[in-house]
Amino acid sequence: MAQGIVIYYSRSGNTKEMAEIIAKAMNEAALPTDCKAVNKVKAEDLLGYDAIVVGSPTYYGHMAGPVKQLFDDAVTYHGRLDGKIGGAFSSAANIGGGNETTIMGIIEAMLISGMIVEGDPQGDHYGPVSIGKPDKRVTEQCQRRGRRIAELTKKLHS
Numbered sequence: 417m418a419q420g421i422v423i424y425y426s427r428s429g430n431t432k433e434m435a436e437i438i439a440k441a442m443n444e445a446a447l448p449t450d451c452k453a454v455n456k457v458k459a460e461d462l463l464g465y466d467a468i469v470v471g472s473p474t475y476y477g478h479m480a481g482p483v484k485q486l487f488d489d490a491v492t493y494h495g496r497l498d499g500k501i502g503g504a505f506s507s508a509a510n511i512g513g514g515n516e517t518t519i520m521g522i523i524e525a526m527l528i529s530g531m532i533v534e535g536d537p538q539g540d541h542y543g544p545v546s547i548g549k550p551d552k553r554v555t556e557q558c559q560r561r562g563r564r565i566a567e568l569t570k571k572l573h574s
């Protein structure tokens with residue numbers, strides 16, 4: 417059976433809240449999904465999942481160091497994430513504060529790994545973004561993204 421994981425880094429809880437909403441939506445869409453802080457995940461753990469969703473606060477327009485470290489550690493397994501489903505999300509302080517460049521950085525690492533990332537023509541196009549604490553709009557975007565990732569994963573990996 418296909419399996420997903422949502423991995424996040426969060427100092428003040430905003431990205432963590434988004435991660436939990438996405439993971440809940442994935443589980444509700446019948447894709448068993450773990451939700452873990454990045455310091456609880458080793459690169460080799462990634463091999464056991466069909467869908468890998470990664471969230472980071474925006475730090476200077478990029479992913480936070482611990483998230484980058486996970487991707488750097490995953491070089492040991494380069495090629496073995498090929499064909500897995502990916503997704504990304506980010507929390508920032510400001511509109512125009514770089515949350516979409518943060519998401520694109522995560523997606524770039526996923527694409528280089530051979531992962532499949534679905535855009536969204538109606539919702540947040542690259543992945544859910546939040547300004548500070550997730551509000552109703554962000555909650556809905558996270559739920560929508562979780563559902564879409566679960567549906568695609570079940571289609572390709574069941």
Ligand SMILES: Cc1cc2nc3c(=O)[nH]c(=O)nc-3n(C[C@H](O)[C@H](O)[C@H](O)COP(=O)(O)O)c2cc1C
Nearest residue numbers: 426427428429430431473475476477508509510513
């Ligand atoms: C080192 C550092 C760099 C940051 N850089 C940015 C930035 O470039 N743009 C922005 O909008 N917010 C920036 N922020 C704010 C965080 O992205 C924002 O507070 C986010 O919601 C924190 O997520 P968290 O609650 O999951 O830790 C920065 C915060 C820190 C600590």
